[in-house]
Amino acid sequence: MGASLTEVGSKLAGLMFIWGTIQQLFPQILCKRIESFWTRLENYFYPYVQITIDELTNGKTNEIYRHVDTYLGTKSVDTGAKYLKAEKPENSKSFAVILDEGEEIIDEFEGATFCWRSHNETFDDNNSQGSKKTQPTEKKSYTITFNKQHREIVTGKYLKHVIEEGRAIEFKNKKRRIYCNDSTLTWWLRLNTMWKHVNFEHPATFDTLAMDPKKKEEIINDLIAFTKGKEFYSKVGKAWKRGYLLYGPPGTGKSTMIAAIANYLNYDIYDLELTSVEDNLELKKLLLETTSKSIIVIEDIDCSVDLTGKRKKAKKKTKKEETSDSDSDSDSDSDSDSDSEGKKKLTLSGLLNFIDGIWSACGQERIIIFTTNHVDKLDPALIRRGRMDMHIEMSYCRYEAFKVLAKNYLGIDTHPLFQEIEPLLEEVNMSPCDVAESLIHKNTSGGIEICLNNLILALKDAKEKAIQEAREKEKQVLEQVKEEKPKKSKKLSTKLVRSYGRFKKIFR
């Protein structure tokens, strides 16, 4: 189709030349008649419209050209285009195939046919004598030719479709980055950006993450709903962002989960180091520099900076005065820095505003993740729903999670020793990190069975240790109960008996 269009085009150019000559030879009225007849004839024989998309507009890269380039590159495979070029775009993790100069592609959309053609013209600017010789300039472009009856489809839907598809492919191929706020950057570098980055190449995925399969599925579904939720969020008037709180003991996979989420969604990560942030203003600036489709992470939020102190003091005071009900302060975000007015510092209120203040709506499709080993130490306002929408407990390794580790580390789904391991894992609190440590030496230690036996030994050891500790504590509790004065004994003994009950529970 493309070749025949070009042929018709060149014939029409010849006719245009003849028309120019006629115009000079014949009177005006006759010319007008011929002109209208000509237009009808032209529309009849050549009812096509052409749109050109240049690589550069006003000396700047035309983004549409880039998306079209990517889109046509993927189409070239299905349409059987023969002359292609391979390129590795900057910041892309894979090669891109694009159309070579003069190559054509026919694309179809909603029953309409579109002919794309790639052009590359070279201009030599060295015509002025004596001036310094410069490299010839290239002008790249694409033309799209279509029947004029499809003009509305092209401008209304088709070009939008091409751009969105191209953008989505580029996003998928983009190298992931991990950013961190670096206080050691000099002030002139900070004028440009406050974040430093490297490529993010963590191999963790949801398949390699050991946890309860139901919980994992729930998280994946939540992420999918979030990424598809653009219209929903705008309908309900909420900023398009979601907060996840990951809590649990060390080595249970909180950081690994963040990497798995980033890889699953293809998002960049902004690892926010709160201790490097000077004040609330700096926090706001950092937020404004983050991009859409990214995850902002604050690891170990409980030990980052002391954000809880003031709010707790305020609570105590309120209790003493017994003036208002208990939950009245849980959302009063400004109280925590009331006495720091005028002083430059990072406060809880600043952090709360960072998460869901008006500024947090700048940029879309963002996830905020906090991790902590001590969820009970956090201010309730910081983790209430709406700020941290989903609270995910990363727990010790139980049997289902172990099976994922065994599959990943040893390549097995089942083994006779699993029968011995299963009850031990239900009794002993061992982190997936420690379980993985026993399985990692498959090649050096001599095989699967040895690894599994090592794990059994480690579990038995841990069980023994925990029993010893519980006995010690039980002894201490009983001694304390005996020693307590009668006056205090009632109150204390209830407390001690409660904790004694807890120890007993471990070894039910």
Ligand SMILES: Nc1ncnc2c1ncn2[C@@H]1O[C@H](COP(=O)(O)OP(=O)(O)OP(=O)(O)O)[C@@H](O)[C@H]1O
């Ligand atoms: N649930 C898990 N699934 C797979 N691997 C895990 C899991 N938990 C821990 N690991 C392994 O243990 C190592 C440590 O895990 P990770 O850093 O994610 O733990 P964490 O919960 O963030 O610990 P911390 O609270 O100390 O930061 C990881 O490199 C990973 O290999």
Ligand SMILES: [Mg+2]
């Ligand atoms: Mg961690």
